Amino acid sequence: MTATFPVRDGGARDPYGAVTHEVINQPVELADVNLYHSDxxxxxxxxxxxxxxxxxxxxxxxxxxxxxxxxxxxxxxxxxxxxxxxxxxxxxxxxxxxxxxxxxxxxxxxxxxxxxxxxxxxxxxxxxxxxxxxxxxxxxxxxxxxxxxxxTFASVPCLKLQPDLARDWLPKIVSRVYDPRNVPAAEKQGVTIGMAMTEKQGGSDVRANTTRAIAVGPGGPGQAHELVGHKFFVSAPMCDAFLTLAQAAGGLSCFLVPRWRPDGTKNPLQIVRLKRKMGNVSNASSETELRGALGWMVGPEGRGVATIIEMVAMTRFDCMIGSSAGMRRAVAEAIDHCRQRWAFGAPLVDQPVMTAVLADLAIEAEAALTLTLRMARALDHRDDPHEEALVRLGTGIGKYWICKRAPGHAAEAMECVGGSGVMEDSPMPRLYREAPVNAIWEGSGNVQCLDIARAIARSPQTLDAWFDEVGRARGESAALDAHVAALRADMRDLADFESRARDVCDRLATGLQAAALVRAGSPVAEAFCRSRLESRGAHSYGALTGVDCRAIVARAAAR
Incomplete structure (x- = not known):
């Protein structure tokens, strides 16, 4: 005989009370939202x-x-x-x-x-x-x-310096066909390009590289060499070819090293192991040994750094984009959670202390994006001397500052979500682990500051371009005007720039962001100037005064 039990609302009742409660006051995930129209x-x-x-x-x-x-x-x-x-x-x-x-x-x-x-x-x-x-x-x-x-994107201007190689490789590099097969490039319609610069003994100091390049024939630009050495950090080793730095007879030079030789045999570019990384987990990064790997010289012999620097500049720009994107995702998740979650009788988003934190996170994210898009426009107009100088200095400043701000931003956004944000089925841990990556890759903070110092010393027009750029916002914000005036005075003597590089670069970055926001007419511009310039950023997230935090949060909400 089968037992039956009363039912309620059309469903079978649980006779043992295992269904203990209804799930309430928990958000639904942020999904099925247009990432463009909602931003x-x-x-x-x-x-x-x-x-x-x-x-x-x-x-x-x-x-x-x-x-x-x-x-x-x-x-x-x-x-x-x-x-x-x-x-x-x-x-x-x-x-x-x-x-x-x-x-x-x-x-x-x-x-x-x-x-x-x-x-x-x-x-x-x-x-x-x-x-x-x-x-x-x-x-x-x-x-x-x-x-x-x-x-792959950043390799194009570098390879254009060697027209014979560009003729063979660029059509497949820019192709919109994705072909992940591990086969010779000749058999593929589309290829991807990686970079192999870092070695154990040098790190960012690539001039300390010991990988050797031995000419197979006459040597020189466009000619074949065999490379022998150990690269300590090769990101994306599944790519079809790698721009690689090695010591040729005439000094450190740049080479294009494919995974396969022209005769269809495997090039001895051998992966030793994949790196176990805190962040960037989906992407493969490796240690690689070159055991006589065939490569072709790109650009003049002995000018490897100068040849590859344009690629590095473009990858640094993409670090700006990536960190800005991480900030956007973090603040969107935090706001969406706080709009749905109630505590102490009201939605979290409406509680003043939380509203202020969310607004401050939104200000940081919008400032990062605004500067990034301004630098994108500069890249579109490099034939203009001002824009070219701004690219040279601004990408370094932006990469340094935006990527440096991302980890703290991710941590604060995770805190807004609370305990659920620490769980691995939330996107917040991945955002948090990813946040430091761009600050370290393609030149850590100190390397960026030194590069900025070199740019100013070697090309004073870059600093002139900075003052010209921020000067276009003159009179719109008293805080910005005072910030620029103080920085101009402090930079009259650059003799000790290196010892105060962090302070100067911080101020260059916040001034450039402020000017971009002011000129854009952004609703967060004045709040940024007051909180980042007047106080020099010396506050935790949420320490905003005299700011319409609700309006800023509403602007940043993803739905």
Whole structure:
């Protein structure tokens, strides 16, 4: 005989009381939101900086990226990190990096959308701005796959310095075909490019590199060399070729080293191991040995740093985009949580102390994006001396400051979410672990400050461009005017710049951000100037006074 029990609301009652309660006062996840239309600062910036023509396509892309499936794809790529097979089952060397299908979908999306090449293949007013907006949105889904996309993008101006190599490689580099197969480039319609600079003994000091390049024939630009050495950090080792620094007869030089030789045999560019990283988990990073790997010299012999510096500049710009994207995702998640979560009789978002914290996080995120898009416009106008000088100084300043601010921003946003934000099924731990990466890669804070000092010393017009740029906002903010005047006075004597480089670079960065916000007419401009310039940023998030925090939070809300 089967027991039956009373039912309620059309469902079977649990006779043992195992259903203890109804889940209430818990948010639903932030998904199925258009990452473009829901981001007022992004839409404003795209219009302002010259890419209004791209708004419709950006809106369509933002809708696709903001779907629940897209967010899940980013999570899966990080839950299933890459694995390395050095040999096949028969003992043949393959150096094959295996990825979860979600990674390949992310890469395919980025390449088909042109994140790796669109300003080079479709140059026009606002091309870099539109590309930055796309990269910014896609990075909010997942940051790790941005590394090979960035390096492929940044390789183009470097390879153009060697026309014979560019003729053979650039058509496939800028192709919108994603082909992850581990086969010779000749068999593929699209390829990706990595970078191999860092060695154990030198780190950022690449002139200390000991990898040797021995000419196979006459030597010199465009000629084949065999490279022997150990690269301690090769990011994205699954790429099809790598721009590599090695010591040639005439000094440190740049080489393009493919994974396969022209005859179809495996180039002895051998992966020793994949790195175990705190962040950027979805992306493969490796130690690699070059055991006579064939490579072709790019640019003049002995001028390796000068040759690859344009690639480094572009990767640093993408670090700005990536860190700005991380801030945007963090503040959007925090605001969305606080709008749905109640405590002490009211939504968290409406409680003044929380409102102030969220507003401050939103100010930081908008300032990062505004400066990033301003630098994108400068990249679109490098034929203008002012814009070119601004690119030289501004990318270093922006990379230093925005990436430096990201870790603290992620930590504060996680705190807004509370205990749930620490759980690994939340996106917050991934954002937190990712946040320090861009501050370290492509030149840590000290390296950036020294590069800024060198730029000013060697090209004083770069500093003139900074003062000209911020001067265009003169009279709009008393705090900004005072900040610029004090900095001008302090920089009359640059003899001890290095010892006070951090202080000077902090002030250059906040001044440039403030001027960008003021000139943009941003609703957060005055709050930024008061909180970052008057107080020199010496406060925790949320210590805002005289600011309409509710309006700022409403502007930053994702839905």
């Amino acid at each position: 007022a600062a992004l839409a404003d910036g795209v219009r302002r900086e010259g890419a209004e023509w791209a708004m419709n396509s950006l809106g369509a892309f933002g809708a696709r990226l903001g779907s629940a499936e897209s967010f899940e794809r980013g999570a899966l790529a990080n839950k299933n990190p890459p694995e390395l097979d050095t040999h096949d089952r028969y003992g043949r060397r393959v150096d094959l990096v295996r990825f979860h299908p979600a990674w390949h979908e992310l890469m395919r999306s980025a390449i088909e959308e042109g994140l790796h090449a669109s300003p080079w293949t479709e140059p026009r007013e606002g091309a870099h701005v539109a590309r930055a907006a796309r990269f910014y949105m896609q990075s909010q889904i997942e940051a790790g796959h941005g590394c090979p996309i960035t390096m």
